[in-house]
Amino acid sequence: MGECSVIDVLQRGQEWTDELKALLVQLKLPSDQVEPLLGNISGAFSEAIAMSQNIVASPDQTLPSTDENDMDTISSKKRRTQATPKFGGRKRANNSCNKVLSKSIDDExxxxxxxxxxxxxxxxxxxxxxxxxxxxxxxxxxxxxxxxxxxxxxxxxxxxxxxTCKEAKKHCQKQEASYMINFNPNTNNALIQHFSSPPLSSIKHEQEEEVMSNQTSPGSIISHEQVNIPSEFLDMEPIASDSFSMDFDGSSLELENISSIFSFDQQYCSLFQV
DNA sequence: GACATTTGACCCTT
DNA sequence: AAGGGTCAAATGTC
CATH class of the missing domain: 2.20.25.80 (WRKY domain)
Structure with a gap:
């Protein structure tokens, strides 16, 4: 994926933000609380798009190319030789990674x-x-x-x-950086939280993991905002205890789309060291 | 037979 | 060149 694709993705994120804004307007949520947040999201996309466009000017920093000779069809028993180099772009450590300490190797x-x-x-x-x-x-x-x-x-x-598999859809809380809206029917509030990526190679300790496992990604909350929710939406059932998409007037609002764009954006920023 | 695991070899990154 | 990540044949399990 090249930088132009990054811009495409960011622009898509901005469009989704606009859609979200339109839907929230229909909900008649307090505009003084919603609009600054939406403005921040939209502004962040604009800024990221502008930065990405600058990056396009330096073609050196592209991702490892994948159009090299594909896995050749050697039918011999053993491994390919020097004549057929590359496994398809081996990377080390640069990738986004997240280290945890756990009692079990099983997860979802x-x-x-x-x-x-x-x-x-x-x-x-x-x-x-x-x-x-x-x-x-x-x-x-x-x-x-x-x-x-x-x-x-x-x-x-x-x-x-x-x-990126379908399984991941059910567990969007695992994303490294995300905006998450926690609905609390008891208090009529939604808590909008922005989680940052954990530092690369940071090791989480058991008790920290326990706490975060009840919330969302292992990153830290860098901002949050309380929003009042109209009572008509409080009887909606979460799809899962840790993932929540809303359905307004039959149109599904996938907040994780926007969340995933931010996550994607952060990965690229680290790749390009922006 | 299909799928998962083991394990030695290959090859990339540092 | 060393160390680490991945491949793929062999083997195991259901």
Missing amino acids: YQWRKYGQKEIFGAKYPRSYFRCTHKNDQNCQATRQVQQSEKQPDMYEITYIGEH
């Missing part, structure tokens, strides 16, 4: 193990997993699991890349 995704390595200086081997839907849905999410040396009953799990 389905993983397939594709390798295990003894790591130099490490007591325990590292296992490599990719999303089960890598082939059928081209999901690029991978994770590395290694038993913790300090706490052998715990596992250090490094998530690399994000799920």
